[in-house]
Amino acid sequence: MTPAHAGHTAGGFPPVALVPLGMFWLYLAAALRQRDAGRPGWNHRRTASFGLGAALLAAGLAWPAGDLPGHMWQHLLLGMLAPLAMVLGAPGTLALRTLDRRAGRAAVRLVRHPVARVAAHPVTGLLLTAGGLYLLYLTPLYRATLTSLALHGLVHLHFVLAGYLFAWSIAGPDPGPHRPRVPVRLLVLGVAVAAHAAIAQLLYADLLVDVPAAGDELRDAATVMYYGGDLAEILLALALLVSWRPERAAKPAPVRA
Known part of the structure; x- marks a missing residue:
């Protein structure tokens, strides 16, 4: 067990x-509040989804990452x-409905x-997520996180x-800047799949990675x-596909004689 991870495990529930529980x-x-008179209400499925995400985030933060596979489970929960x-x-969307008009307009201008x-x-989300993995495992950064709790926390x-930015840019229901069309987003997601598969194969083969772990740990x-x-x-x-509403071409007006 590495020093930073050992401190995390020994300290019990961090x-x-x-x-995340406070966020929920x-x-x-x-x-x-959306159930008050004059308000449109709020979708229970969205509440359940956010609650699940908060629980997964809390589980990832509390995960006792004593070895490399445990560390990988932790990143899967936290980052994806x-x-x-x-x-x-x-x-x-919920925040915009809750804020007063002035704060809501300021938030919209910022977005x-x-x-x-x-x-x-x-593409920005792709560079931050996949690029972060390559930076972590192909450079001495991972070694540094093993002896520094502060750096370990920053990486998390x-x-x-x-991960939030990438998921939101691909399939987020919240309003935001103009997103590329769905085929473009699917293409970016496909690149992300290939990038994750490539770094996983490098780890499995112990090729080019800078990770102090035994072969079995690397493969797991x-x-x-x-x-x-x-x-x-x-x-x-x-x-993304569930929320996709394909654009329909406008029908030409009938030609009158």
Whole structure:
């Protein structure tokens, strides 16, 4: 067991794992406000989805990552499964319904800013998620996280935020800057699948990676990344396709004689 991971495991339930539960409490309070007279109400399935995401996030933060496969399960929860479930809860839409008009307009202006348009593009999310994996495992960064709890926490924060951004840019129901069409988003998702598969194969073969672990640990961790990542990306693709409404070409007006 590595020093940083050993400290995490020995400390029992980490207080940071309570943060997602607090987030869900705030979400639930806002959702219940939508039941007041004169308000449109809120979809229970979205509440359940966000609650599931918060639970998965808490589980990932509390996961005792004592070895490389455990570390990989933790990243799967934090960077893929929890963000997807939370995104499908549409917290942005709920927040806009809860905020007063002035704050809501300010939020909309912020989302429409050119920088936000670039940040919200699926390619940006792809670079942050897949690029983060390559940076972590193909450089000395992973070794550094083993002896630094602060760096370990920053890496986790990166995966949560990058995973949320990527899931939202692909299939998020919340409003935002103009997204590319669905075929483009599916193409980006396909590249993400290939990128995850490639890094998993490098780990499995212990090729080019800088990870201090035995061969069996590397292979087990690579298996978790490969199949767990496939599952998360299939769920993301299904979320996109379920919400897809293909554009219909306008019918030409009949020609009158």
